[in-house]
Amino acid sequence: MLEVDERFNTGSMRNIYSPDVRVAAELVVDQLAARMKMDPLAFRLKFERNARLRAVLQKVAAAGEWGRAMAPGTAQGIAIHKEYKGVSACVVEIDTRPATVNRSIPNAVTGPRVTRVTYAIDAGRVVNPRGLEAQMQGGINDGIALALTSSLHLRDGHFLEASWDNYFYTRQWNTPPRVDVIVMPSDSEQPGGAGEAGVAATFAAVACAYARATGTMPTSFPDQPRHPVLRAEAVHPPDPAIADQRPPARPVRRPTHA
């Protein structure tokens, strides 16, 4: 991961850099599994040493029907994450068939649709299970946005995006019609975190599912070559004269974990 001085102020990001790191790791794990001719779940269960992680993996694989037959252009993806004194695993199903990708919603990013998410979290001692479920549901929508729709484009000192609307945070037309969250029983005394714990494994599972459905290895996200903001930019290309007038560099601000 590269930290760059882009000379603009930064703010808080749900789950900070964990989703970026996680997605890279899980895509590579899937490649290792493929080279060893192993199923992604079987590979993870064989090499994961953390018993809590193996438990959420097994739970989510059973509840999410890992390995069920999927039509061409659709696929499952599986991923794990460990943070905030908790562990989680996620199975998603994605549809990348043209009829889905090209569905038309005015002024919207459509593209691939995540059709089902199964998420298991062991957050240690749980005080409010319904609240924990809600936080996972929110984090799932963040993870899907990171993989498929949301992004900012900095041009000539300005962002092309103006709001959540054209940053393309997940909307109803991209949210999964089916989401199941499993809160794992725990005899731990220690409560773990919830607010950001649903993002990283979802982002990674969506990326892995996308890679398997399309037979590609995505290396930048969102994988949206027809992104409407970039299409608009093609019509109004940036002015090179303005690009030279960037303000002077100032020290890089290190992100701090919320």
Place this chain on the structure above:
Amino acid sequence: MPEQTFILNGESVTVDVEDDVRLLWVLRDVPGVTGPKYGCSINVCKACTSHINGRAFNPCAVPVGDLQPGDKVTTIEGLPEEVPAVKRGQNGLHPMQEAWLARDVPQCGYCQPGQIMAAVALVNKTKREGRTITDADLDTIRNICRCGTYTRIRAAIRDGATKM
């Protein structure tokens, strides 16, 4: 200043505001009806969604001078009175609001008045078309929820629709 008259949550109101002031500011600042939330003011976030003559609309995009004296504006505050008393739930609220409470939908809550008003308008639209709500209908809702409560919103709309 010009006088603007319309019906707000069942009562006729008259306010002294310039014609070009957006209705969202009028609602929030003059009678102090703050259910409709300000999210963008450019008609994209849908946080301000309310009803005009029974249809969803976005008061941030409507100059108050465009309203007619007979126009009925309903905000989340007036939603319970949109159904007969027998249809209201244990909290005295509209069935969609009751479904929202039962499903524990809100997180930060900011988008939720707009979500509920959009949901009621959508269910009423499908009823006028003589059908029940589908996933494809739910996919058309534009209201942004930055907390990502979409899953419970979908479930609550289906619940609420059965009691409307």
